[in-house]
Structures are given as C-alpha cells and as structure tokens.
Amino acid sequence: MGQKRVISKSDGLGPADESKSVLLKLSKKARNKKIAKGIINISVSFNNTLVNVADSKGEVLLWSSAGSLGFKGSRKSTPYAATIVAKDVAEKAKALGMVEAEITVKGIGSGREAAIRGVAGTGINITSVVDTTPMPHNGVKPPKPRRV
Incomplete structure (x- = not known):
C-alpha cells in the first residue's frame, strides 16, 4: 500500500546546537563577520x-522576507507575517553576535x-527607530478630474 515511516529519536538540538545550525544557513560573508552593533532595515x-x-x-549581511519564509498571496501583507520575518x-543577527541595533522603517503597510x-522580542537592544519613508x-501632477 504505502511506505511505513519509522519515527527516530530527535537529535536533541539544544540551544548551543541551534545557534550552530542558524550559522550554517547564513551566507559565507555573514558567517565570517561578528558584529555587536548594526542596522536593521525594515521595508513594508x-x-x-x-x-x-x-x-x-x-x-548588508543577511535578509529575509515574508515570501521567502513561505507566506503566499495576501498572507504576506499581514502583521503576523511581518513579526515572523523580523524574528527570523x-x-x-543574534547568532552573529549582535547586541544592539538601530532600526530604520520604510514604507506604509500593516506590519510596521x-x-x-x-525585533524587540528577541532581546536585541534597540537604540533608535527612524522612519525613512x-x-x-509636491510630486507629480494629479490626473484631470473625470467629466461624466
């Protein structure tokens, strides 16, 4: 009929092993860097x-987006997706040794x-929050009004 799955014991990844697995997922450029203070750019x-x-x-050392974490369609624009992306x-960043960060927020959306x-929930000290929207x-000329 179908294949039987055998459940094996877990590897027992503790907190120390988790940080090693996070470091393995980073790019080579990011793995070699150790930063104590950095900038977190949020574009919404x-x-x-x-x-x-x-x-x-x-x-830029590392990045993530709602789409890259598996959110599809209208779920990408939710505040929940923004929270998950920021935590990721x-x-x-904490695995790289970041202790404090300056946050810049750009754009208007539901996940600001x-x-x-x-980010604040992970334990990184936030020194400042700057809005760079x-x-x-004055911008461009608005369209002519419709004549109905």
Missing part, C-alpha cells in the same frame, strides 16, 4: 515585508509596528 509595503541586517558601514532575521515588536515635496 502593501504586499510584502522585507527585513535586512547591515553592519555599521551599511554592508533578529535570531540570525509588528516588525519592530518582533520617502515623502514627495
């Missing part, structure tokens, strides 16, 4: 949430505050 749109971690010079990136709460200084 109506369709997705992107979070990346950079060192103090601005060089913050855990990877949720992403900040997700681009605002037009």
Whole structure:
C-alpha cells in the first residue's frame, strides 16, 4: 500500500546546537563577520515585508522576507507575517553576535509596528527607530478630474 515511516529519536538540538545550525544557513560573508552593533532595515509595503541586517558601514549581511519564509498571496501583507520575518532575521543577527541595533522603517503597510515588536522580542537592544519613508515635496501632477 504505502511506505511505513519509522519515527527516530530527535537529535536533541539544544540551544548551543541551534545557534550552530542558524550559522550554517547564513551566507559565507555573514558567517565570517561578528558584529555587536548594526542596522536593521525594515521595508513594508502593501504586499510584502522585507527585513535586512547591515553592519555599521551599511554592508548588508543577511535578509529575509515574508515570501521567502513561505507566506503566499495576501498572507504576506499581514502583521503576523511581518513579526515572523523580523524574528527570523533578529535570531540570525543574534547568532552573529549582535547586541544592539538601530532600526530604520520604510514604507506604509500593516506590519510596521509588528516588525519592530518582533525585533524587540528577541532581546536585541534597540537604540533608535527612524522612519525613512520617502515623502514627495509636491510630486507629480494629479490626473484631470473625470467629466461624466
């Protein structure tokens, strides 16, 4: 009929082993770096949430998004997805040795505050939160009104 699955004992991954497995998932550039202070950039749109971690010079070390974590369609734009993305990136950053971070938030969407709460919940000290949403200084000409 079908194959039988045999459940084996788990590897017993403790907290120390978990940080090693997190480090293995990082890129080579990020694995070699140890940072104590960095910048966490959160970009929120109506369709997705992107979070990346950079060192103090601005060089991006790791990133994640709602789509890359398996959220599809309209679930990517939820505050829950933003929280999960922020927690994922913050855990990877803690594995690199990050203790404190400056957060920059860009864009308008439902996951702005949720992403900040997700980073704060991991134990990283937040030194400042800066809103870098681009605002037009007059912008483009609006369309003509409709004549019905």
